Amino acid sequence: MKIKKLGIMGGTFNPIHIGHLMIAEQSRKKFNLDKVIFIPTGSPPHKDEKQLANALDRYIMTILATSDNNNFMVSDIETNRYKTSYTVDTLELLSQKYKDSELFFITGADSILDIENWKNTNKLLNICTFIAATRPGYNVENVMAQIRKLEEKYNKKISYLTIAPVDISSTQIRKRIFEGETIKYMTPDPVINYIYNKNLYK
Template identity: 50%
Template sequence: MKTGADRIGIMGGTFDPIHNGHLAMAEAVREAFSLDRVLFIPSGKPPHKRRSEIADKQHRYNMTVLATNSNNAFEVSPVEVEREQLSYTVDTLKILKEEYKDSEIFLVMGADALCDIESWSRVDELLKLCRVVGATRPGIDIDEFKREIEKIQRQFNVQILHVHVPSLDISSTDIRERAKRGSSIKYLIPEEVEKYIYKYKLYR
């Protein structure tokens, strides 16, 4: 039986739209590290994307809620969509550390994002606020990924956890392109999210 503080996974992203690959990654990490819950955080104003490039933040939040409803260990936080400022992960983590004072926080990142972490805002501060979990994704060279983890660990004097995720070669970009040209997106995303996209004519 587990004792001690809650273990909370943080899964951020634009989720434009959220898809089954995101959900499989979150569940794999939850199981691997015995997390009590995974908190999905749709970004409000991501600094690396223009507003015109992504769907409205309320649509992205609503789709994330629909996608995670069936898993009692999954929750969705509006912390970034309610904020008017740019969405920097370090600021979000500081807010969550205040809200979940007695919890251990695990920041879940895809391997591609982890390999780019040096470019993130105030990365030294960020790495002190959480434990980082790097999740492998299709197309990632595992040996190169491990070398990158070792480099980050030496550079910032932190431990990076990692987990292998089932290979679901799905991307939000591909789903948007399929929706735009009228191709099927069935089985790439949860059914409720598919219905939502059609209802509001997203990505057309």
């Protein structure tokens, strides 16, 4: 199958959860994406690695979480990278690999508010169309104002997506595991089983 429109969803996925999957699926439907590729980060520049499960575990959990959706793929392009991983480097590689595809980078509204602190913002916005998905707790007016500012400054279109509110975070899941609370229905069962079998986040 030729991929005309490819969604890209990067993240630490520490662990991946239902909220991530909902954003990906709703983006796929809204923007008529042929596939969404999940890319777990390797060594992200802005995360505290003390709380980060190793790259292989996060990659496997992402595969487990997405395996029942034929429209989802998972890439190890970043988890195989030993140096600090920047989004712009990954997007450049993907634009070469999928040179005949239109690329869409799916991210949360919080990332759009912070995107000018990312490495090479101008190049990022030139490589692909950004989709900003709302999350609970973010001021929509602030997000829309930021989108307008970025579109004017960089002359690039940024799309906006309102998703069904699901107040689940990886931080919350890790905290519940540490405290011995249930995480049932917060992430797919295969991921839950993997976490407990590997004794992660204890």
